[in-house]
Amino acid sequence: GGGHPDRGLAFRPVASQPADVDALVIPDGFTWSPIIRWGDPILPGGEAFDIGSQSAAKQALAFGYNCDYLELLPLGRGRHDWSGKGRSGRRRGRDLGTSALLVSNHEYTNAGIMFDQTYDAVTRRAIERAAHGMSVVQVERRREGKPWTYEARSPYNRRVHVGTEFVIDGPAAGSDLLKTAADPTGKRVLGTVNNCAGGTTPWGTVLSGEENFHGYFRVDGTDPRDARYGLRDAATSYGWELDEPRFSGHNDGYENESRRFGYMVEIDPYDPESTPVKHTAMGRFKHEGAEVILSDRGHAVAYMGDDERWEYVYKFVSTERFRGGDSLGARRHNKGLLSRGSLYVAKFLGDSTGEIDGSGALPSDGAFDGRGVWMPLLIDGRSAVDGMSAEEVSVFTRQAADAVGATKMDRPEDIQPNPVTGKIYLACTNNSQRVPGAARGAADEANPRDRRVVSGATETGNRDGHVIEITEDGDHTGTTFRWNILLLCGNPEVNESVYFAGFPVDRVSPISCPDNVAFDSAGNLWISTDGASSPMGRCDGLFKVPLTGRERGHVQQFLSVPAGAETCGPIIDDEDGIVYVAVQHPGEDGTFGAHQSYFPDYLAEGQPAPVGAWRGPRPSVVQVWREGSRNH
Numbered sequence: 260g261g262g263h264p265d266r267g268l269a270f271r272p273v274a275s276q277p278a279d280v281d282a283l284v285i286p287d288g289f290t291w292s293p294i295i296r297w298g299d300p301i302l303p304g305g306e307a308f309d310i311g312s313q314s315a316a317k318q319a320l321a322f323g324y325n326c327d328y329l330e331l332l333p334l335g336r337g338r339h340d341w342s343g344k345g346r347s348g349r350r351r352g353r354d355l356g357t358s359a360l361l362v363s364n365h366e367y368t369n370a371g372i373m374f375d376q377t378y379d380a381v382t383r384r385a386i387e388r389a390a391h392g393m394s395v396v397q398v399e400r401r402r403e404g405k406p407w408t409y410e411a412r413s414p415y416n417r418r419v420h421v422g423t424e425f426v427i428d429g430p431a432a433g434s435d436l437l438k439t440a441a442d443p444t445g446k447r448v449l450g451t452v453n454n455c456a457g458g459t460t461p462w463g464t465v466l467s468g469e470e471n472f473h474g475y476f477r478v479d480g481t482d483p484r485d486a487r488y489g490l491r492d493a494a495t496s497y498g499w500e501l502d503e504p505r506f507s508g509h510n511d512g513y514e515n516e517s518r519r520f521g522y523m524v525e526i527d528p529y530d531p532e533s534t535p536v537k538h539t540a541m542g543r544f545k546h547e548g549a550e551v552i553l554s555d556r557g558h559a560v561a562y563m564g565d566d567e568r569w570e571y572v573y574k575f576v577s578t579e580r581f582r583g584g585d586s587l588g589a590r591r592h593n594k595g596l597l598s599r600g601s602l603y604v605a606k607f608l609g610d611s612t613g614e615i616d617g618s619g620a621l622p623s624d625g626a627f628d629g630r631g632v633w634m635p636l637l638i639d640g641r642s643a644v645d646g647m648s649a650e651e652v653s654v655f656t657r658q659a660a661d662a663v664g665a666t667k668m669d670r671p672e673d674i675q676p677n678p679v680t681g682k683i684y685l686a687c688t689n690n691s692q693r694v695p696g697a698a699r700g701a702a703d704e705a706n707p708r709d710r711r712v713v714s715g716a717t718e719t720g721n722r723d724g725h726v727i728e729i730t731e732d733g734d735h736t737g738t739t740f741r742w743n744i745l746l747l748c749g750n751p752e753v754n755e756s757v758y759f760a761g762f763p764v765d766r767v768s769p770i771s772c773p774d775n776v777a778f779d780s781a782g783n784l785w786i787s788t789d790g791a792s793s794p795m796g797r798c799d800g801l802f803k804v805p806l807t808g809r810e811r812g813h814v815q816q817f818l819s820v821p822a823g824a825e826t827c828g829p830i831i832d833d834e835d836g837i838v839y840v841a842v843q844h845p846g847e848d849g850t851f852g853a854h855q856s857y858f859p860d861y862l863a864e865g866q867p868a869p870v871g872a873w874r875g876p877r878p879s880v881v882q883v884w885r886e887g888s889r890n891h
């Protein structure tokens with residue numbers, strides 16, 4: 260219903276924090292606490308975290324490292340009705356009640372700050388493998404609007420890691436391109452890696468993007484189809500090829516193992532026994548995330564970014580339509596929607612005359628905007644690309660997109676539809692290589708900056724990133740769209756090449772490197788950032804941006820994460836007065852014993868650390884709630 264007092268979550272913005280501030284800074288009137296930290300036990304037999312007594316077996320029973328995407332799914336009676344009534348993909352409030360499932364990705368590991376010195380390299384690597392993947396954890400609270408605690412002994416709790424079995428489906432399932440010595444069927448694969456952002460489906464499953472999978476495999480290196488993904492014949496920094504033959508393509512029968520990663524995966528958190536799926540129909544690239552929305556006629560539509568410099572934006576449209584009703588049969592049908600469909604890649608066409616000069620100055624028609632086309636790569640599971648089979652399009656999707664001339668973007672990260680308006684928001688985080696005269700791409704209207712001027716000095720590259728607003732011409736299944744740039748990010752106090760949708764730049768919070776996007780129930784955009792410390796000298800944070808009326812473009816910082824950390828997985832439950840974030844890689848640039856962060860278990864100043872105890876940093880899921888505003 261409308262008129263909820265907390266709709267849109269009002270707050271007084273926090274100040275931007277210098278990059279070395281080791282604190283979670285939140286607005287006045289709010290309180291924060293961790294819900295769960297790296298190493299907290301979640302499965303039977305798990306033990307309390309102890310930095311000096313880790314093992315792969317313990318880690319496999321505990322919350323993983325570097326939490327990224329987050330979702331909270333209602334668990335209470337009558338609240339997880341995935342019939343499509345309140346959750347048709349345009350849901351507003353979350354209505355979580357007092358019992359929920361927290362789903363988290365664990366993107367990667369930071370070996371330099373995870374271990375004391377008591378483990379050999381083989382043990383360390385085994386712990387790191389077990390710390391990757393995903394977690395499902397039940398959480399409970401006394402009342403709505405109040406903070407949660409996690410339930411260590413719930414039958415729903417689950418860890419997915421590098422040893423978990425997945426099913427491969429879609430056009431490439433069973434293809435010779437995916438067969439290995441351990442899996443002659445080409446339909447079963449162990450594990451998922453580098454799970455970055457994700458999304459939730461209208462049928463109550465969670466999607467998770469396998470992003471920088473190339474960093475885990477050594478390959479033969481002679482096949483240009485592998486090189487296109489950055490796969491190389493070189494020792495990996497993880498070193499897993501020293502432990503398991505499948506991580507090296509030099510081992511007989513494992514030439515294809517790396518081609519079994521780089522997909523969008525789907526997990527059903529309500530069924531701990533279910534086998535998660537890798538969807539080849541959604542293409543193979545460095546998947547950031549995918550939020551599913553239903554079209555007017557019930558097709559499942561997912562927008563997806565390939566997070567690397569010069570890569571593309573994609574859209575998947577299911578062949579089958581969503582089936583309503585609360586039957587098991589309907590849910591089983593809906594869980595198959597991402598297995599077959601049409602896959603498109605975006606071409607952005609500007610409409611200004613004359614050159615885009617790369618400085619951020621507005622073009623001839625006064626707006627960075629234009630039209631766009633979704634160009635087909637697969638149509639209902641069949642190839643739409645000359646010279647490539649559907650299997651090849653599904654496994655070597657980047658080559659397929661190259662062939663049709665898609666637009667090379669400045670690291671497209673999250674792209675999500677606004678559940679209130681249906682408009683789509685794309686975060687282009689940055690591109691250090693978009694420099695004046697760059698052979699791979701001059702500044703264009705959709706990626707219009709190749710330099711910035713900071714305090715009078717010119718620095719090349721799109722360092723601060725931008726946000727694009729997309730409006731489909733038809734419903735979400737359409738093949739043409741209009742677009743405009745909402746934000747050219749940066750710090751307006753020192754950076755002249757910024758744009759905040761026309762809002763006065765002296766009144767906004769500085770923002771750089773937009774990564775994840777989310778929405779509150781009023782349709783405001785929320786942006787979390789990754790990398791602000793390097794171009795802007797500031798801690799990363801979470802920002803609210805109204806999209807309509809006089810406040811459109813008024814970027815306001817809600818929180819700032821500790822030194823070295825990135826803000827991930829934001830969930831904005833404004834009706835509940837609670838914001839959730841994953842604080843990923845706090846103290847990332849530190850080494851053990853010399854880390855720059857003690858997050859989240861800070862001790863008061865002057866208070867000695869308990870003997871033998873480890874006090875951070877530990878990547879954690881954090882809740883930030885409004886004090887005393889709710890009385891249910």
Ligand code: FEO
Nearest residue numbers: 455470547566672
């Ligand atoms: Fe893992 Fe694109 O951030």
Ligand code: CA
Nearest residue numbers: 610611626628
């Ligand atoms: Ca224009």
Ligand code: CA
Nearest residue numbers: 455456672774
């Ligand atoms: Ca990300």
Ligand code: CA
Nearest residue numbers: 672688774789
């Ligand atoms: Ca990122």
